Amino acid sequence: MARKLRYGMVGGGPGAFIGAVHRSAIALDGQAVLVAGAFSSDPAKSREQGHELGISESRTYDTYEQMASVEKSLPADQRIDFVSIVTPNNTHFPVAKTFAEHGFHIVCDKPMTTTLADALELSHVVREAGVIFALTHNYTGYPMVKEARHIVHAGELGIIKKVVVEYPQGWLSTLVEDDGQKQASWRTDPKIAGAGALGDIGSHAENLVRYITGLRIAEMCADVSTIVPGRLVDDDANILVHYEGGARGIIYCSQVSVGEENALNVRIYGTKGAIEWDQESPNSLILKRQSEPTSVLRAGQPYLSEAAQSSTRLPPGHPEGFIEAFANIYQNAIGAMSALDQGLPLEELDLEYPDIDDGILGMHFIESALKSGRERRWIDASYELESER
Amino acid sequence: MARKLRYGMVGGGPGAFIGAVHRSAIALDGQAVLVAGAFSSDPAKSREQGHELGISESRTYDTYEQMASVEKSLPADQRIDFVSIVTPNNTHFPVAKTFAEHGFHIVCDKPMTTTLADALELSHVVREAGVIFALTHNYTGYPMVKEARHIVHAGELGIIKKVVVEYPQGWLSTLVEDDGQKQASWRTDPKIAGAGALGDIGSHAENLVRYITGLRIAEMCADVSTIVPGRLVDDDANILVHYEGGARGIIYCSQVSVGEENALNVRIYGTKGAIEWDQESPNSLILKRQSEPTSVLRAGQPYLSEAAQSSTRLPPGHPEGFIEAFANIYQNAIGAMSALDQGLPLEELDLEYPDIDDGILGMHFIESALKSGRERRWIDASYELESER
Amino acid sequence: MARKLRYGMVGGGPGAFIGAVHRSAIALDGQAVLVAGAFSSDPAKSREQGHELGISESRTYDTYEQMASVEKSLPADQRIDFVSIVTPNNTHFPVAKTFAEHGFHIVCDKPMTTTLADALELSHVVREAGVIFALTHNYTGYPMVKEARHIVHAGELGIIKKVVVEYPQGWLSTLVEDDGQKQASWRTDPKIAGAGALGDIGSHAENLVRYITGLRIAEMCADVSTIVPGRLVDDDANILVHYEGGARGIIYCSQVSVGEENALNVRIYGTKGAIEWDQESPNSLILKRQSEPTSVLRAGQPYLSEAAQSSTRLPPGHPEGFIEAFANIYQNAIGAMSALDQGLPLEELDLEYPDIDDGILGMHFIESALKSGRERRWIDASYELESER
């Protein structure tokens, strides 16, 4: 038996959405056990949540700083192996930085920070610390997204020529933040969230394309709007993209598309074929070729790639969903932590997960889109990662 | 019994696609009878087609000029009532002008001309002649598109905030024009077609939105590409749009989207609801509201508007398609011709069909998109019709 | 140019549904011209309809007997070539018999008669007369149904093991016949319709399976019900079937399935693959194989069989529907009439259409189902056609 890791959580207090998802995703595969937490910036709420989750009082902390420092002081066989950061966006940076500096592995919700500068600084800290850093761009955890990536990388679509990625939601189509809706309140507060729709879901859309195709944006022209009067952040963004190598793209995200739930959809057209994947029907992947019958590939089937098969728990026709995809991110991240701690050669293992470079590129994408939108013109949106220099 | 009209056709010779569609659409409802034609610029082919269609030799013409002039000279109870122009784009203008000048009603394929200047000139000739001019933006003939228009105009969606219209095809994803594919050859020849994808299908997309919503484009930023090396016209265009009144939009058309057939799809989001219609499943219209069940409206049902019901021939669940939608354009256009000829008050009849102003706005859209694409910037794309001054 | 045939119609008066479908289907392809009719059993209505359709008064008849006899007396280059019979079920037999005896070709709506005995007698008359007899089991006219048949006959599914055919409608889920709904009134009157749902739509379901697979029923156990109190005919029937050769089947038809439109759906499972076709999405055919991606075949594509391709008028993605499928039945039937009249070898031409044997087997199916339902037991439902003896 592989040793179960121990983890702590920062955020995920009463009423939070994504904290519970992280906990369920980890629990699903029994890879790690929650043993500590600073669940809220309000110490009383943190203790309430710790109690509810059965965490011992001594390891339910009032602040994340306290948590990092106390956990660090515990014997190696008791202290947490990693921290899950599920706080609002603006605290991702200080929390992640602190835990990295204390030598803990990190799984952090996206967007990684609220500025590119913070993202870069964090990347230096993480590299220095030598810890694993995983960013939960969870949609890349779906088996059929992994299959899409496999198909593109195997060259089955030829050269990619056109990309269309859409991410419409409707839940912010009125000014719900003024009604005290908790999720809406912080996600539309520029001081907490940074960007609006661009950060919350646009960054997922960009990441999804990059994950599947490897394509990097060269230039873009963005139309960034605040549709709902009184809102303080962008809630609709439509972006024309030129990818390096020449592919054309449309990236669009909206949180004011009335009646849409979470309709992330991506289509990739190459010279030889095309694929389409829809997050609300995640267990199918559509493969099209000119003048050939369209194929529908299905999760769990033996004809899929190893990457897709190994990220599925059930036989075909037994639907898996959002939590399972999330759990797949954790599987690989935890696998990497275990491997690193055991001194195994990480680079030889096929343990892909969104990492700090994804976070940097995500922040660069958000900032570029905001800039292009502000200036109402095409801008250079290329970016060279330090790792690429 | 309403008198059946007599019509002639220019174009629609052997091997043509759209000419046969026009003939079938007219025949379907028995509204008019083909009695004359100049079916090809090659007199031998014209005669061959006339013979095939059972047209008398005396009324199978070598040229459209001859046809206009001879038909004009026939007794009123024999001569054609209208002409269907189904030639390649660059001849629409001279043919339509000629027949208008001879006093014939006109049904013309789109795009109306190859330049805005020609479109304007034609509009003057048509107005002067006092004839009916219908442009076959056939997708507006679908019953569920009429229902969509009804829903928007009835205010059921509130104020329109976002529009996404997509029109991907894949049939030009290789350089088929070099293989002698007839449809591809003229549609990708700038001298014949004018624009490429923008004219062939982009103009349909723009028109469809305008038909449903009444929205007019204020400004746009277009990314117009020729994806297939060696092609002489645009084959992919992605356009950011600001509509008058503030709605944001994406209009995209592509003929290099491998594996797509004729995937025209439109989504209209308002403050109170949204609709989606897909040309490949034309008998359904999806109506979404925030936090309410999604509704699927179906052609032929008694709950539809009068406009949708009266353009359906069959009970629910008996699919109607492309030709039937085309026939609906003809029904209204022919109805208008009959009404006009009988001296009935046209403005009191509800006989909508795409007309000369649609043609002008379509040409302006195409020219604006090409310009914005060339200049790689946002441009003013508003347009005031003479009828609006 | 092939000579256009002349046809007459019996039935199809004001307010009738299927008569107009027949006329549109014929007009669509311009294969024949309506020149005569006895459009209603009420002479005044017949004349009204004849006038509306532009038929000369001399050929608008008061009775079908008069029509048969007068038409017979006309010169060969004026008289009708065939008759379309679109009356309620109980008159199909006498009308068809009369026209066959006068030597006219016949296209007749289904079910062919109201008793098997009549069907057999009609078959003798037709054979004796040497005329073409086509029965409008129109669903077999859809291109993707022809493709399904091709796939089965080519052995691509292996040996057929299981068939599920469903035909639910909802329009008779209340006692609409008592509200004077014309279609409902005669279709639920046992004296006019014979059977109810079994005759009206069950016979289509049975025929569709037989068309695609060639399978003949060996035995059946039917559960035939009248769900709506006060109704005089069956409105719901669920039938277990053993086909010759051992395949198992379910045939179900219902006109009381609230909310269903015209949801004819067939699934055929063999040892090597399976196909599914749905009448409300008629331009797709789904092909499944165990542990392989599912394929979606689409009308108009070049990879389809000759039979499917030649029955499509438009490129892929341009929907065709019910009337087009109907027209395909007429194309082949009219083709056969022309061939026969020109002395061409019919058996060498690939002109399949539902014929008199389909009518006999249909009536045998209906009578068997009613008998099995009455006796509440499995019965022998095999049948040997005279042509098979």
Add this chain to the structure above:
Amino acid sequence: MARKLRYGMVGGGPGAFIGAVHRSAIALDGQAVLVAGAFSSDPAKSREQGHELGISESRTYDTYEQMASVEKSLPADQRIDFVSIVTPNNTHFPVAKTFAEHGFHIVCDKPMTTTLADALELSHVVREAGVIFALTHNYTGYPMVKEARHIVHAGELGIIKKVVVEYPQGWLSTLVEDDGQKQASWRTDPKIAGAGALGDIGSHAENLVRYITGLRIAEMCADVSTIVPGRLVDDDANILVHYEGGARGIIYCSQVSVGEENALNVRIYGTKGAIEWDQESPNSLILKRQSEPTSVLRAGQPYLSEAAQSSTRLPPGHPEGFIEAFANIYQNAIGAMSALDQGLPLEELDLEYPDIDDGILGMHFIESALKSGRERRWIDASYELESER
């Protein structure tokens, strides 16, 4: 915090499918912790699995009898609260009986036993012991199935008139049991599985209808077949059903429907409306009414019933699947155990889960279908539970 329960597992050794599903389902919501197990009838394999799962050696048992007796002897704050039985069918009865007799709550996979007699005996033991017994008819755990039940019980469909439930799979379309496929081997061994498709999936289909509608079968006529030569159990069954109250039904299950995955689908037609639910798209429920737009209800939406909402973890558009549905069964069953142990009034809590009566009715259904199939006739299939007498 509610106390986490402790549970043990019987079955679920290396390579088993359903054992892992049960463990993941329980882990997902953190309701209970696995502390003991007899994971295989092979003691070595049991220990291997226990080790893999991190169970202490002292509580990894060689036999279920040993487990029941040792656990019983442990202090109340250490011993298991309940057992999950995930063994092949023929051991459900002895294992469940043993644990019930030792006073443990039970969650047992379906079918409950292999004979109705065993089911009845078990029900007596369970009632005597006063323990909670839950049967994992997991499909009733889906939120939209709960919504379907709510809709029917609220009378929104009127009186139910017709039911169609289909459960086709394709994985046994060849004789895979001869290739050593573990799942196939025991599921097609009559000594281990009892029935074949009828027990494995037919019982789910019957249960699903009963859960949603409350309808009980009055009589049936079944066509039960073994399609694959050499197979020892039924692999295809088509059943005509009369429900008490007069509704007609079709229940069909098949494991030889090539290309089908796990296509459980149910349609319920009433006098006022109809619903359709498809297991492979589980987050939607379709609601149809005659002459009204079709509604698509979606998991997570605020308009759903309390039962549907409380069994969803995520916002709309974030897919949940098979494991989540399974977890919902456990939530209620564990809730009931906790309530019972705390002396709370169970009958006042709304904690529905499939129970011992579902198991009895399931076994009666299976035996009735086999009998009707053998005798090839309609049989009385009504059943009065002891609790109803």
